[in-house]
Every structure is written in C-alpha cells, then in structure tokens.
Amino acid sequence: MSQNLETFVKHVCRENGNDAGRMMDICRAVQAEFRCVSPEAMTLIAQECNCDRSQVEGVVSFYHFFSTKKQGEVVIWLCDDVIDEMKGSADVAEALKQELGVDFGQTTTDGKFTLGWTPCMGLPDQAPAAMINEELVTNLTGDKIREMVRELRAGASVKDLVKVPGDGMNADPRLNTMVSNNIRVKGPVIFADIENAVGLKAALAKTPEEVIEEVKTSGLRGRGGAGFSTGLKWMFTRGAEGEQKYIMCNADEGEPGTFKDRIILTECADMVFEGMTIAGYAIGSTEGVLYLRGEYAYMKEYLDSVLEERRDAGLLGKNVAGKEGFDYDIRVQLGAGAYVCGEESALISSCEGTRGDVKTRPPYPAQKGYKGKPTSVNNVETFASVNRIFVNSGQWFSATGSCGSSGTKLLSVSGDCKRPGIYEVPFGMKLIDFLKMCGGEDAIAVQVGGPSGELVNPDAFGRSIEYDDLATGGSMMVFGPGRDVLKVASKFLEFFVEESCGYCTPCRAGNVFIKERLDRIIDGKGDKDDIAYLEQLCNTVKVTSRCGLGQTSPNPVTSTLKNFRGEYESRIQENPDRMELSFDINAELTEAAAITGRMSEHF
Amino acid sequence: MSKPKVATAALSGCFGCHMSILDIDERILDLIEVVDFHKSPINDIKTFTERCAIGIIEGGCCNEENVAVLQDFRKNCDILISFGDCATMGGVPALRNGIPLKECLDEAYIDGPTVHNPNKVVPNDRELPLLLNKVRPCQEIVKIDYSLPGCPPSADTLWEALNALLADKPVDLPYELIKFD
Incomplete structure (x- = not known):
C-alpha cells in the first residue's frame, strides 16, 4: 500500500511538473485514488514538489472535498441549502441515515459509503440534490435515494444512476447527467444563437x-x-x-x-x-x-x-x-x-x-x-x-437594460415559485414583474443576490433589478406564505459560519455570535437588548472583516432587521428583571447532577 | 441625603480583581466619603438589606451558587459592572469549557500526577454547589451594564469608572487604561 502510494504520488507530481502551484490538482488526484490525502501522502507530496509540508496540509484541511481520513468508495454529499431544506432534504437525510446505518460525517463499516453535508451546489431549482462522487443527482426523495444506494451497493457505477439525462447539452455523452437546464426565458445576449469565432x-x-x-x-x-x-x-x-x-x-x-x-x-x-x-x-x-x-x-x-x-x-x-x-x-x-x-x-x-x-x-x-x-x-x-x-x-x-446597468442578466430562481429556473431578462426589470414571470406573485419575501444580498419585503417589490438598486449575481430565492424569514436568516448565518476561512476574528467568531443571538430571538428568549446587540455586532463584523465574506455575512440579519423588523419585535419579551432569558439553570446542571447524583440546593 | 451604596462579589475568579480594588490605596478614604460599601467580601456583609447603586462583580459563574449570587446582585443593584476578564469573558476558569466535566473532576481528584487519593473519592457533599456544564461570563446570565477589561483591571480603571458613574458622567476610559499589549 505505502509502496503504491509512493509510486502514485511521484507519478502525479511529475505529471504536474513537480509544481507546488498545482497543489489542487495533485491533491484531487491523490484523494480520488486513495479516497483521502493521508499524512503520509502529504509528506510525500511536499518532498516531490519541494514545498513546505504545511502548504500541503493547509490545502488538504481547507477544502471541503479533501479528507485526511479514508472516505468510502462512494461519497454522498447532500445539499444543505435553505431551498433544499424547504423542498424536503430532511426526508432524504433520514432515508440515507437509515439505509446506510451511519450519521452524517461518518463512513459505513464496510468502507463503501461516506455521508456528508455540503452547501448549495447550484441545483436549488431541482432540489433536493446531492453529489455522489462527482455525479450530481437531483429532485431527490427518500425513496429515490434509497433506490440509488441499493443500486450502488449492488455494484452499479455512479453513472448508472443517470436513467434519463437532462435537456440540452446535459444529454451529450461527455456530460450525460440528470441535471436539467430549466431555461424559462431566453434573451438576446446569452441565449440567442451565435456562430463560433x-x-x-x-x-x-x-x-x-x-x-x-x-x-x-x-x-x-x-x-x-x-x-x-x-x-x-x-x-x-x-x-x-x-x-x-x-x-x-x-x-x-x-x-x-x-x-x-x-x-x-x-x-x-x-x-x-x-x-x-x-x-x-x-x-x-x-x-x-x-x-x-x-x-x-x-x-x-x-x-x-x-x-x-x-x-x-x-x-x-x-x-x-x-x-x-x-x-x-x-x-x-x-x-x-x-x-x-x-x-x-x-x-x-x-x-x-x-x-x-x-x-x-x-x-x-x-x-x-x-x-x-x-x-x-x-x-x-x-x-x-x-x-x-x-x-x-x-x-x-x-441599448438594452437600464441606464447604469446595460445588457441582460441571467437570474436563477428557486424556492416557492411555479417556474424555478433560468431567466435572461434586461436589467431594470421591476421585481414584481419578475415574480409574475416566474410564478412567485404571492411571495412574502425574496432574497436577492444570495445570502450576502438583501431579503426584500413585499413593500419593496416595486424596486428594480439593476446594479444601482437591487444588485444580484443572479440568485433569486423566493419565499412564500408561511415561511419564517428569521429562520431563513439563521440558515444563511449557519452557511457563513461554515464557510468563513477563519483568517480574521470578526468573521470567524462574529458570525457565530450573530447566529447565536438571532436563534435566541427565534426561540422567544430574546429582549430588546438582543436587537441592539445584533445591530452593533453586525456593524462590527461588516466594518472590520478583511474580505467580502465577512463584509456581507451579517446581511441576512441587517436586511431582516431593516425589512422585517416586526418579525423581531413580535418575538422579543419584556424583561423588567433584567435576567438573561436564554439562561436555563437546569440545562446547565445536567452533567453535575449526573456525576454527583444529587439535585440543586439553590434552585 | 444618604450616600450611594456599592456592593462587590467575587465569583469564579482568583480574587485578584478585589486586590486591584484595594490598589486604589489611600484614595479609598476619598471613596468612602462619597459611597458606603454594602455586601462585599471586604466588609463581610453577607446579605442585601437595602438597594445598592452599583454592584461590582469579579469572576464568571462556574457553579450554581455563583449564579444565585449574581442573580441576587442583579435584583438589588441599579448598575452592574463586570470587573475583569473572568467576569466579562470567563477567563482562566473557562479553559475547562472544552473538556467534559467528568474528565475535569477525574483529573483534579483521581488521575492528576500529584493527586494522592487512594480511595478515589471525588468530593460530593451537599454543601458543595453543583458545577455548571460550562463556565459562563456574567452577561450570559444577567444583564450587565458596564464591563471593565483587564486581568485584573488596574485600580485606576476602577477609580475612573466609579467617579464617572457617581458624577453621572459617561464612562469614557482613556485608551491607556484599556489597552493591554
């Protein structure tokens, strides 16, 4: 095995010119072959590429899809996005846990399957979705994923899971994937016919x-x-x-x-x-x-x-x-x-x-x-x-688009609308017109520009989609009646907590505290001080973070505080005693009670 | 008019912050001209008998008794000050927060290299308050009005803060008093 490893690493490194600049490719190859980049492999790679071992370990520990522990032959990454959650990813997760007999983050004892969560993988219009090794599987249900697992266990390859390929190029043999395009509206810039060269x-x-x-x-x-x-x-x-x-x-x-x-x-x-x-x-x-x-x-x-x-x-x-x-x-x-x-x-x-x-x-x-x-x-x-x-x-x-935003924009729509998918529309379109287009007129909120963008309330549906008003890289998430916007915000914060690179404290720690305080309010354990705290902390994280992630990660909270303030105010409590409402002494004494076998003398 | 009352408490700390209070030295004579000390380890008054203007808390909460004392202070004081890093952030006692409580007790009373405890008994008397799962800074248990950082905060920090509060001025500490590098 270790002879194999050495030969393989040497070969891969040579193929990449023994260039530490190609560390991503080298680690990807080693991960694919051995289902992990082991400490032994990291040492070998560092030797072959003449770089510090810390660089290799830095890369392996940083990226979601690299692992130092051996993963299963089949790795199932279930998408943990808020839209997937709305579309039933919890059922899929439950089915996977039952079928495989392991929890998320674990590998089956036979070394066949590893189960994990991953953030939005770009398929919310066909959610719930998962990535099985490198194959994307879509529109999942509990039954569907069970069937897939059984097939894989019986020896099918991940490609065999594709029964009916998606539309357009997705059916091309080079892709052959079940991913669908869902192109709803074609515009003159991207989706009009074009001749090569x-x-x-x-x-x-x-x-x-x-x-x-x-x-x-x-x-x-x-x-x-x-x-x-x-x-x-x-x-x-x-x-x-x-x-x-x-x-x-x-x-x-x-x-x-x-x-x-x-x-x-x-x-x-x-x-x-x-x-x-x-x-x-x-x-x-x-x-x-x-x-x-x-x-x-x-x-x-x-x-x-x-x-x-x-x-x-x-x-x-x-x-x-x-x-x-x-x-x-x-x-x-x-x-x-x-x-x-x-x-x-x-x-x-x-x-x-x-x-x-x-x-x-x-x-x-x-x-x-x-x-x-x-x-x-x-x-x-x-x-x-x-x-x-x-x-x-x-x-x-x-000539197309609006004054400060020329051309068209591709909008990718998901969530509570009748026609999720891709729309190529001229810049300057009113949000309400767009919602009519995609069948999301009864939305109670629209997240424009993804978690780092803004959650817009119905009063502002008259605003227009362009750089100088509602800017978006394309993400439009529609939330219909009955959705809890604060829970959406909390889910987004969870995403930022996970994705913060950890370099600077305001982002690494601040997002954790923002989420904690927001959850306190969601649980009905907050008071008006918590709102003030959130406002102050969000500002600190925004102003003192080094890159765009931390500068925008408080947006789910700042934009709900601005556009859905009633959601906060209706959940906070009067607190004349000025005790922390979220502090529960009984929950804090569980370990000691179990160890000592006695109950509190004070409470 | 009677003088405003000041109370102090030492929770899960090292008493260093209270030593720092004493470091105001002879200024304590000026201080007692304008305030009375109520419940405090300094004068050993054990229970609140009247409402206090200011409560100064050293240490976070590591056990149920700390929580009870802190909540009692919140009930009886107009302004609560977290005094020092343990009160504001948990400090050294909170280093145990990453380790399960059972392991901490076993290390302290059974497995530690310098422990002599042939019967392997972990103290467990009803007089001993139950430990919390995790050590908590004060603001996670009650509302705190002011936090003074430092390990310990210097006597001057406290002096400035108390004077500002007693004169009804904003607590605006000079940079030198809250910088530690």
Whole structure:
C-alpha cells in the first residue's frame, strides 16, 4: 500500500511538473485514488514538489472535498441549502441515515459509503440534490435515494444512476447527467444563437485598445454581482507593469441560489472561452484559467473537450484565428469546495496551490494577481457577454437594460415559485414583474443576490433589478406564505459560519455570535437588548472583516432587521428583571447532577 | 441625603480583581466619603438589606451558587459592572469549557500526577454547589451594564469608572487604561 502510494504520488507530481502551484490538482488526484490525502501522502507530496509540508496540509484541511481520513468508495454529499431544506432534504437525510446505518460525517463499516453535508451546489431549482462522487443527482426523495444506494451497493457505477439525462447539452455523452437546464426565458445576449469565432475575429480585427474601448462603450459591468466596469478592469490590467499577464474566469459559482453559470458553461461554453480569448487579446495575455468549482467537476471533461475542439479549429494556441503574434490558451482549474474562493483574490490563491486565503488589497489583481502578475478576473457571464458584444456591437449592447446597468442578466430562481429556473431578462426589470414571470406573485419575501444580498419585503417589490438598486449575481430565492424569514436568516448565518476561512476574528467568531443571538430571538428568549446587540455586532463584523465574506455575512440579519423588523419585535419579551432569558439553570446542571447524583440546593 | 451604596462579589475568579480594588490605596478614604460599601467580601456583609447603586462583580459563574449570587446582585443593584476578564469573558476558569466535566473532576481528584487519593473519592457533599456544564461570563446570565477589561483591571480603571458613574458622567476610559499589549 505505502509502496503504491509512493509510486502514485511521484507519478502525479511529475505529471504536474513537480509544481507546488498545482497543489489542487495533485491533491484531487491523490484523494480520488486513495479516497483521502493521508499524512503520509502529504509528506510525500511536499518532498516531490519541494514545498513546505504545511502548504500541503493547509490545502488538504481547507477544502471541503479533501479528507485526511479514508472516505468510502462512494461519497454522498447532500445539499444543505435553505431551498433544499424547504423542498424536503430532511426526508432524504433520514432515508440515507437509515439505509446506510451511519450519521452524517461518518463512513459505513464496510468502507463503501461516506455521508456528508455540503452547501448549495447550484441545483436549488431541482432540489433536493446531492453529489455522489462527482455525479450530481437531483429532485431527490427518500425513496429515490434509497433506490440509488441499493443500486450502488449492488455494484452499479455512479453513472448508472443517470436513467434519463437532462435537456440540452446535459444529454451529450461527455456530460450525460440528470441535471436539467430549466431555461424559462431566453434573451438576446446569452441565449440567442451565435456562430463560433465571429466575435473573436471581429475583436482581432481591432487593436487591443479599440477592443477595450468597445467594451467600455457597451457599459458592461461584472456579472458576479459587484458590478465593476469590465472595460476599466481590462484597461488597468493592460496598463499594469509586467510582461506576463493572466485572464481568469471565475466559475466558482458558490453564492447559494446561483446556478446560471452551470447553464452557461454547458450550453454556451464556446461563448465563455471566446470571451476569455478576446480578453486575453485585449490585456496582452497568453494564458487564461477557468476556475471551476469542485461541485461542477462533472463538466470538466466536457469543457476540456471544447477547448480541444477550439485548439483544433485554430481558435486557441499559436496565432489564434490567424492573428499573427497572438498566442493564447486556456486551462480549467478545478476547486474542491470552498465558497470563499469565489472572492477573486482567494480564487487566485487557490489557483496558486494554497489555501483559498484572500489577499490584502491593494495591490489589486489587476496590478499583482496570479503568480504576482497582472490578472483580470471576470465572471462566466461577463465573458459570454463580451463575445456577444463583438458579434453585435458595444453600442447595440448598451441599448438594452437600464441606464447604469446595460445588457441582460441571467437570474436563477428557486424556492416557492411555479417556474424555478433560468431567466435572461434586461436589467431594470421591476421585481414584481419578475415574480409574475416566474410564478412567485404571492411571495412574502425574496432574497436577492444570495445570502450576502438583501431579503426584500413585499413593500419593496416595486424596486428594480439593476446594479444601482437591487444588485444580484443572479440568485433569486423566493419565499412564500408561511415561511419564517428569521429562520431563513439563521440558515444563511449557519452557511457563513461554515464557510468563513477563519483568517480574521470578526468573521470567524462574529458570525457565530450573530447566529447565536438571532436563534435566541427565534426561540422567544430574546429582549430588546438582543436587537441592539445584533445591530452593533453586525456593524462590527461588516466594518472590520478583511474580505467580502465577512463584509456581507451579517446581511441576512441587517436586511431582516431593516425589512422585517416586526418579525423581531413580535418575538422579543419584556424583561423588567433584567435576567438573561436564554439562561436555563437546569440545562446547565445536567452533567453535575449526573456525576454527583444529587439535585440543586439553590434552585 | 444618604450616600450611594456599592456592593462587590467575587465569583469564579482568583480574587485578584478585589486586590486591584484595594490598589486604589489611600484614595479609598476619598471613596468612602462619597459611597458606603454594602455586601462585599471586604466588609463581610453577607446579605442585601437595602438597594445598592452599583454592584461590582469579579469572576464568571462556574457553579450554581455563583449564579444565585449574581442573580441576587442583579435584583438589588441599579448598575452592574463586570470587573475583569473572568467576569466579562470567563477567563482562566473557562479553559475547562472544552473538556467534559467528568474528565475535569477525574483529573483534579483521581488521575492528576500529584493527586494522592487512594480511595478515589471525588468530593460530593451537599454543601458543595453543583458545577455548571460550562463556565459562563456574567452577561450570559444577567444583564450587565458596564464591563471593565483587564486581568485584573488596574485600580485606576476602577477609580475612573466609579467617579464617572457617581458624577453621572459617561464612562469614557482613556485608551491607556484599556489597552493591554
């Protein structure tokens, strides 16, 4: 076994150029082969890559899908998202526990199955969902998952679980997955027909400066949610000092409720790669990296084959599309389960083969990014939009949408609506009109922009979906009558507690305290001081955290305090005695009572 | 007009914070000009007989008796001050919070390398208050109005805070008094 391990690690490291920068790929390979990255393996990897062992252990301990303890042959990750919970993930969890005879976080004694929870994997429109090894399974019920487990136990492979593949490219043999697209409304930018290489050739006919000008004319802003001007970002990256520059595509779609990139990547992969190529030309780069979240590993093979086709067609490689002197290629880098890697500097850290730590800014990636070189990190949808801009024009693009937000936006809708799925709508659409479109008119609340966004109440359904009002990277979660918005907020906080990288205290500890205090109010054990405490603590976490995760993680509470204050006020109690209502002396004495065999003398 | 009353309590701490109270030295003479000390280990008054303006609490709560005393202080004092790190955060006693209570007792009375206890008896008399599952800082049990950090807080910190409260001014401590690095 250990001889095997040594041979395998040496082989994998050699394949990756003994480059510690490829730590993600190396660890993924070792994890896949041995179902863990053991301490022994970590030492070997460090030797082979000539890096500190702490770097290897840092990576292995950081990412959700790496494990130092041996996992089962089949690992079942059940999605722990709030929408999945609404759609019955508890039943699925119960069925799994019964069928496997183990709890979450455990492996069956025969070493066959490991059971675990994982945050939103981009399938809330077909929830409850799970990831079985790298295969995504959807629309689960207790019975359905039991049947799957029985099949797997009888020797079926995970691919055998796909009886009826999903629509569109999901049925392509390279994907062959039960995931569905659920595209409900097609718009003119992303989902209109497009011919390969037309946009690229139009861009290459211009000078790089003209390309950037055209993107500026279009008014395109980052589709990940932050909304920074794409043209400006490229201009800064082009203007930054350095010979080597990089383009990165952020496909770490981790914001719960967002799943638009999943559809773009399978239905419009060429558009994304073409946009990346145009970007490479514009900033003067020879290499692009698409960082794909670990949950989307099922599409890696497909994306690689599309890249290969583009190389064969001369659209990647030397002298791209016949443009003398423009050499450019793209590779796909897989992540391994870490929400924070969607933050651009953490994404870069991950690509560099370390923990997904955010970096202090400035310097911004445009000045000092991947491997210390100027790097432009853009969203999947941004790149796809770029391709359309060069097929039509920047002028054309800016004519759609609203004043400060040009173009269309893909919205991924889930929760209590009749038609969950993907909608391509022009920016500036009123939320109420959108709710009518997706069949969610009776919503009592809509979470716009995921947990880090805002929970909007019906009084504000007249607001519009655009950067300067309700900004969203695409996530729209609809909550119907009877849903408890404070429980939703608590669930979101649980997510942030889990996903905080732990680097800075306000985020690592603050989110725990926010959730604890919120739960106190939900349990009816809060008073008005608790509301004041929450307001103060949320502000502290926001203002003192280092990256976007901590700066936005209190949002579920701040936005419910703002938009659903009555929910808090109706649950708090008068407290004239000024005792802490949540303190229960009897619950605090259980251990001592059991040890001493006597009851309290004081209470 | 009678002088405002001040009460103090030492819960699960080391008594160091009370020693720090005594460190106001001769200023204690100025202090008793303006306040009377009520229930406190300093004067050994055991029960509240009248309402107090200020209660100063040293230590967090490690057992049921601590909880009872703290709740009694909350009932009888207008303002409660968590005095020192154990009261505000649990401090050293809270280091046991990561270890099950049984293991703590076994280590202390049976398994510890310096323990001589041939009969392996863990003290268990009804006079001994039951321990809480976890040591709690004061604000997890009752509302606390002010927290003074430090291990212990310096005499000057207390002096400044008491003077501000007695003069009905905001407790606005200079940075030097609440910085510890």
